Amino acid sequence: MEIVGWVAAVIMFIVAFIGLIYPIIPSVFFIVGGFLLYGLFASFDEMSWIFWVIQALFVILLFGADTLANIVGVKKFGGSKAGMWGSTIGLLVGPFVIPVAGILIGPFLGAFLAELLVTRTGVKQSLKTGIGSIVGFFTSIAAKGAVMLLMIGVFVLYVTSSFG
Template sequence: MEIFAWIVILLFFAVGFVGLVYPIIPAVLFIFGGFVVYGLFFEFSDLPWWFWLIESLFVVLLFGADALANAFGVKKFGGSKAGLWGSTIGLIVGPFVIPIAGILVGPFLGAILAELIFNKSTIKQSVKSGIGSVVGFITSVFTKGIIQIIMVALFFLVI
């Protein structure tokens, strides 16, 4: 049963890291879920209160970082709220329309189309907003990846 437990825990962690590049998966919740699965199969008391506090703060930080990185990228490159919404919708729809490449193409095209349609922006300005959305997404993935690695490393250090 112990081997099965570790397989489930590691599977949760793996899905959490896949969720970094596939936005429909709530990555950090799977990482946190791995900790909960550990507690259910083994002992919650193996993980001290300060572990849960730190990991919970990381969860909040990751949700905030995701939204802020995308908004920062779009705004930094001159995009508007419409570009931000277009980018977000493109990030969700893109991977379904264009598997694999859609993760970058979706937010890029979403931001461009939203800027063109809702703000009547020029092509040049709309493309800048699209580039900003991709930069924001890549920055977000990198940042979240580092934080998730820290979360998992802390888990293995504590147990």
């Protein structure tokens, strides 16, 4: 059953990494789901309360990294709160309206239109904010990917050694 646990966990981890590019997939739930599936099929013995506290802290870090990267990306390029909201809405809606390319076009257009229509900053500044939203998106992918790798690394350490 341990092999089944590993296979289930790895599948969940792969889906989580797909969620980095396609943010409609809740990556953090798939990472934690991988831990839980491994435990159900193999054993929870190695996953002590310390393991779960560490993972909970990583989950908090994941949410913080995502939010911070978006804020920094938009703010660094001179955007406002409207630009941040527009970028976030575009990130969620874009992939549905324009499959594949919507993941980049959505946040860009959301930030651009929000700046142009809400804050009336002008086309040049609105374009800069749109570019900032894309920079924030890529920064978010890198930060979340690093944290997810750390989460999986801690998991592997715990289940393959005597940490638990």
